[in-house]
Amino acid sequence: MVITNPILQLKDVSISYTPGKNAVESVSADIAEKQITAIMGPSGCGKSTLLRAINRMHELYPDIKTTGEILLNGKNILKTNPMEVRRMAGMVFQRPNPFPTMSIYDNVIAGYKLNGISLPKREKDELVEQSLKNVGLWDEVKDSLFKKGTFLSGGQQQRLCIARALSLKPQVLLMDEPTSALDPIATNRIEELLLDLKKEFTIMIVTHNMSQAARISDYSMFMYLGNLIEYDETQKMFTNPSDKRTEEYLTGQFG
Amino acid sequence: MSSLKYRTIKDKTFFYVTCFLASLTVVPLFAIIWELIKKGYKQINWNFFTESAPSTLDAMLARNTGDIIPGGIANGITGTLLMVVLAAIIAIPIGILVGIHLSEHPKTKFSYITRFLTDLIQGSPSIVIGIIAYAWIVKPIGSYSALAGSVALSIMMLPLIVRSTEETLKMLPGSLKEAGLALGASYTSVILKVLLPAAFGGLFTGILLAISRVMGETAPLMLTALGSTTINWDIVKPTSAVPLLIWEFYNDPNLIDMIWSSSLFLLILILSLNIIAKQIAKKWRIQ
Ligand SMILES: Nc1ncnc2c1ncn2[C@@H]1O[C@H](COP(=O)(O)OP(=O)(O)OP(=O)(O)O)[C@@H](O)[C@H]1O
Ligand SMILES: [Mg+2]
Numbered sequence: 001m002v003i004t005n006p007i008l009q010l011k012d013v014s015i016s017y018t019p020g021k022n023a024v025e026s027v028s029a030d031i032a033e034k035q036i037t038a039i040m041g042p043s044g045c046g047k048s049t050l051l052r053a054i055n056r057m058h059e060l061y062p063d064i065k066t067t068g069e070i071l072l073n074g075k076n077i078l079k080t081n082p083m084e085v086r087r088m089a090g091m092v093f094q095r096p097n098p099f100p101t102m103s104i105y106d107n108v109i110a111g112y113k114l115n116g117i118s119l120p121k122r123e124k125d126e127l128v129e130q131s132l133k134n135v136g137l138w139d140e141v142k143d144s145l146f147k148k149g150t151f152l153s154g155g156q157q158q159r160l161c162i163a164r165a166l167s168l169k170p171q172v173l174l175m176d177e178p179t180s181a182l183d184p185i186a187t188n189r190i191e192e193l194l195l196d197l198k199k200e201f202t203i204m205i206v207t208h209n210m211s212q213a214a215r216i217s218d219y220s221m222f223m224y225l226g227n228l229i230e231y232d233e234t235q236k237m238f239t240n241p242s243d244k245r246t247e248e249y250l251t252g253q254f255g
Numbered sequence: 256m257s258s259l260k261y262r263t264i265k266d267k268t269f270f271y272v273t274c275f276l277a278s279l280t281v282v283p284l285f286a287i288i289w290e291l292i293k294k295g296y297k298q299i300n301w302n303f304f305t306e307s308a309p310s311t312l313d314a315m316l317a318r319n320t321g322d323i324i325p326g327g328i329a330n331g332i333t334g335t336l337l338m339v340v341l342a343a344i345i346a347i348p349i350g351i352l353v354g355i356h357l358s359e360h361p362k363t364k365f366s367y368i369t370r371f372l373t374d375l376i377q378g379s380p381s382i383v384i385g386i387i388a389y390a391w392i393v394k395p396i397g398s399y400s401a402l403a404g405s406v407a408l409s410i411m412m413l414p415l416i417v418r419s420t421e422e423t424l425k426m427l428p429g430s431l432k433e434a435g436l437a438l439g440a441s442y443t444s445v446i447l448k449v450l451l452p453a454a455f456g457g458l459f460t461g462i463l464l465a466i467s468r469v470m471g472e473t474a475p476l477m478l479t480a481l482g483s484t485t486i487n488w489d490i491v492k493p494t495s496a497v498p499l500l501i502w503e504f505y506n507d508p509n510l511i512d513m514i515w516s517s518s519l520f521l522l523i524l525i526l527s528l529n530i531i532a533k534q535i536a537k538k539w540r541i542q
Contacts (some may be wrong), residue, residue: 055437087439097430101452114448168438178537251454 001232003219006030007202008054008172013068015049015058023049026068027224031172033217035205036194038217040210040232042249046226047206051174054204055089056082072171087111090165094177096157098149098164105145107160108132111168131163135193155186165211166201173197175205179212191216210250214238222246267346291522303327303516307485308500324510328517330486331500336490338401338480338496339466342408347462350413354420355446361425377414384410385475386418391477401487401494405481406449408472412465419461425452456539467528471521473498497521 008031022082024046031037033121039047041161049058058064058197059082070077077085098107108128112119119127132138137159141152149160158178165173175194179187194203194216207213220234222243230237230246241247293369302325309326317324353373357366357514376384388407393399427450435445473496481493482503497517504513 057433057437060433062437083439085438085439091433091437093430093433093437097428097434099431099434099449099453101449101455110435111438111440113436114438114444116444164396164438223435 001236002164003030003032004034004116007033007073008204009052009069009071011069012072013053013066015046015053015066017064019051019065023226024053024146027223027228028140028220029228029231030202033196033199033203035203035218036198036205036216037214037219037221038212039204039206039221039223040208040249041221041223041229043208043246045107045223047223048176050223051176051204052091054172054174055086055091058089058210083115087168088170089172089174090168090170090176092158092165092173092175094160095181096154096161097159098157100148100150103131103146103148104141104149104152104160107149108163108167116201118246127167131167132160134166134197136160136189137163151187155182155189158182158186158190159193166197170201172202172204175203177206180208186248187212206232222249224249260510261508269273280489287318288522291515291519295325295517295519298513298516299519300467301518304332305329308495308503308513309510310484311507311509314507315511318509318512328497328500328520330495330511331517332520333486333496334401334480334483334495334499335470335497337490337494338404338408338476339470341405341490342403342412343462343466345405345409346412346416346421346465350465351420351458352414353413353417355424355451357417357421358401359446360423373414373417373489376410380474381407381411382474382478388475389478396491398491399479399481399493400491400521401480402490402495404476404494407475407479408469411469411472411475415465415468416458416461419464420454423457423461424450426457427453456535459534462540463528463532463535467525467532470525470528471498473502477502497524509510 010027010029010031012026012028013024014022016022016228025237037129039051041047051067051200052058054070054077056077058066066078068078070183072085072088074152077089099110102110103126106113108131109119109124109174110125112127129138131139137156139154141160144151149157152160158181162173162178179190184192191212194205197203198218205213217234220232220237221228222230222241224245230241230243232242237246241250304327306325306327307330308328309324313326314324353369355370355514362368369503385407387410390404396403431449431453432445433477435449436442440448476496476499480496480499482499483495487494498521501514501517501521504510504517
């Protein structure tokens with residue numbers, strides 16, 4: 001499978017938590033722009049580790065070593081200022097983590113506040129409204145914008161976190177099991193949202209839920225023990241996987 | 256069968272003995288409060304808060320006529336306020352910054368040493384800290400002063416603020432920091448705008464406890480602030496404080512009756528601060 005004009009390219013990416021033991025082992029892959037790419041695989045295979053390398057979360061922990069190249073628009077992000085990288089690659093975590101001391105409004109524009117960028121009030125209002133509309137939360141919270149974000153339900157909080165990431169207009173949105181803490185209805189809403197968002201954003205999503213990957217993703221990766229075993233169009237992978245281990249995983253024989 | 260019965264009795268006895276001992280520990284507290292109220296309440300009126308401590312002569316005259324002693328402890332209250340505020344201004348920023356460092360770099364050698372040294376300060380007798388402040392401030396300035404007292408008190412506050420900052424920050428979930436950094440924020444702004452506000456309750460509790468801890472200190476102030484018979488707001492002049500006044504009253508047979516009201520005031524102040532601090536800590540924890 002060839003991806004033309006990839007926005008993101010992983011080249012021989014290896015990541016280790018302890019020296020000599022790679023949690024991710026020379027992964028190479030091109031990621032298509034404005035598409036959804038799902039990362040699947042059994043627990044502990046290195047999905048989160050790989051995803052977190054893309055917005056340089058690993059730098060918070062000095063023991064973690066990343067080698068290889070990750071190119072975003074042709075530029076190696078491992079050699080770019082991490083703050084710049086993180087603004088271009090937004091991240092949504094498994095558990096909703098709105099800032100507990102900030103209002104809903106401030107949570108949405110937290111990226112600007114924390115970066116010391118002050119916008120005119122009108123622009124802020126527009127950005128908040130637009131981002132909240134993007135995640136389908138506007139109608140639910142427009143009358144309580146100045147209440148704390150932590151008063152929302154889990155699903156609403158997660159959508160608030162997505163809005164927070166989107167308000168910075170990233171090029172890539174990285175999501176680590178964003179729906180695993182949510183009920184089916186909230187999950188459904190987020191899936192619809194992602195299908196909507198891919199018109200504007202490139203999305204990479206880690207998921208344990210195979211039917212979710214099948215429903216929403218255009219491309220899928222299957223990882224096993226730190227290796228990228230198979231990477232293909234989702235349709236192809238689910239109907240006719242080329243590796244035996246992928247097939248076993250997809251048919252529920254392990255994982 | 257009889258051994259089972261014996262063991263049940265033993266358990267019950269143990270329970271009642273511990274209950275009895277537990278209630279014994281609060282007896283002194285209530286005895287003190289009762290004693291202070293009984294002997295001190297008459298003294299506490301408006302003048303008590305607005306006037307400085309009376310002279311020995313005035314007190315003696317009042318005693319001879321059977322009146323209550325005139326005057327109050329305004330010079331002590333203002334002095335305590337001045338020195339505690341100044342000590343807090345010195346200790347809070349330093350304590351919080353050191354606490355941040357310890358929680359962000361918990362395992363470096365530097366952090367181990369810092370932790371060890373703050374423990375040492377906490378374990379040091381307060382009179383020794385007074386001597387240090389005397390050498391640092393009183394000697395160079397050539398006069399006892401509120402500033403010197405504040406420095407002594409701030410040294411005593413430091414370990415408490417450092418430790419409560421460190422513990423509170425450690426309790427925050429790592430996801431909070433990651434959420435901030437994932438937005439491209441700098442490390443500094445994540446600490447200042449995300450972590451510290453989230454830790455506010457815990458920090459505030461620690462600060463209140465530290466303040467209430469030093470508010471009743473007497474020994475270090477004897478060597479630094481010395482005392483003053485009038486209200487003083489000048490930080491380089493000798494200044495009084497409530498615990499210093501209590502000590503002075505104790506040493507003056509004509510004024511000795513004032514120790515009850517002053518002690519009552521100080522005790523209520525410190526107990527209230529403690530209760531407020533506990534209340535904040537409880538409320539904050541639920542979140
Ligand atoms: N902080 C860490 N320190 C040491 N090893 C770690 C750490 N985090 C993950 N690992 C190891 O790295 C490997 C990959 O972990 P990772 O979290 O990326 O898996 P995952 O595919 O996301 O799993 P899950 O589906 O359970 O989230 C695992 O073997 C794990 O034990
Ligand atoms: Mg994971």
